[in-house]
Each structure stands twice: as structure tokens, then as C-alpha cells.
Amino acid sequence: MNKLSNWFLRMAALYLILGVSLGLFMAASHDHSMFPVHAHLNLLGWVSMSLFGLFYRAFPQAAQTGLAKAHFWIYVPAHFLQMVFLTLLFRGNTQIEPVLGVVSSLVGLAVLCFAITVWKSTRLAD
């Protein structure tokens, strides 16, 4: 049982659907203006979350740590809000930028938790 890995993989698959749907919409409409949302739905959503899920699969002990739980519970909501706020920004709501900055920094913090987890657990496996 590795809930953290499973949930990262499930979230990744949902972001793949969202990212590809937006890509198809952009291609069909010839309106590429939302491409940064598309790129980060796919890269921070599908690609990064898949890699997180596969990492916690390969290092199940790492998934049991508080740092890994902090990684998940900061990353998933912050990334979701980041995509919502980025969409609003590209729709012309420039006043959203400070709060987009805050949630993006939280994504950065979650990534830091992940990086420390990777270093700690790979060192133990040396």
C-alpha cells in the first residue's frame, strides 16, 4: 500500500487529461494565448506528479515521512490554485499576480520538500 504514490499518479492522469484537452482546444481554435497554462498543466501536473508518484513507488519508506506528506499537501492544492490564477492572469486579471506569486512560491516550497526527501532516501539506499 502506497497511498501517496497512488494519489500522485491519479492526480497526474487527471492533469494529463486537462493539459491535452487545452492543447487540443488551442490547436483547434488557433488561439494559443493560454499556452503557458497548457505547458504547466502538463509539466507541473502530468510530468512532475508522475515522477513524484514513481519515485514514491521506488522508495516506499520515503512516502511514510512527514516531509513527503508536506510535499503532497502543499504541492497539490498550491499547483491547482496556481493554474486557476495563471488562467485568470492570462484572461486579463492582472491584479491576481501577487497571489499567483504566493501559490507559486508554495509550489517551490513543496518541490524543496521533495528534493530533500530524494536526497535523504537515496543516501540511505547507497
Ligand code: HEM
Ligand atoms: C494532443 C496533445 C497536445 C496538443 C494538441 C498540444 C498543443 C499545443 C499547442 C497548440 C501549443 C502552442 C504552440 C505555440 O503556440 O507555440 C503547445 C505548446 C506546448 N505544449 Fe502542447 N499539446 C499537447 C500535448 C502536450 C503534452 C503532453 C505536453 C507535455 C508533456 C505538452 C507541452 C507543451 C509545451 C511545454 C508547450 C510550450 C512550448 C513553447 O514554449 O513554445 N503538450 N501545445
Ligand code: HEM
Ligand atoms: C513554481 C514553479 C514554476 C514557475 C513559477 C514557472 C514559471 C514560468 C514562467 C514565468 C515562464 C515564462 C512564461 C512566458 O513567458 O510565457 C515559464 C516558462 C516555461 N516553464 Fe515554467 N515555471 C515553473 C515550473 C516549471 C517546471 C517544473 C517545468 C518543467 C518540468 C517548467 C517548464 C517550462 C517551460 C517548458 C516553459 C516555456 C513554455 C511557456 O512559456 O509556458 N516550468 N515558467
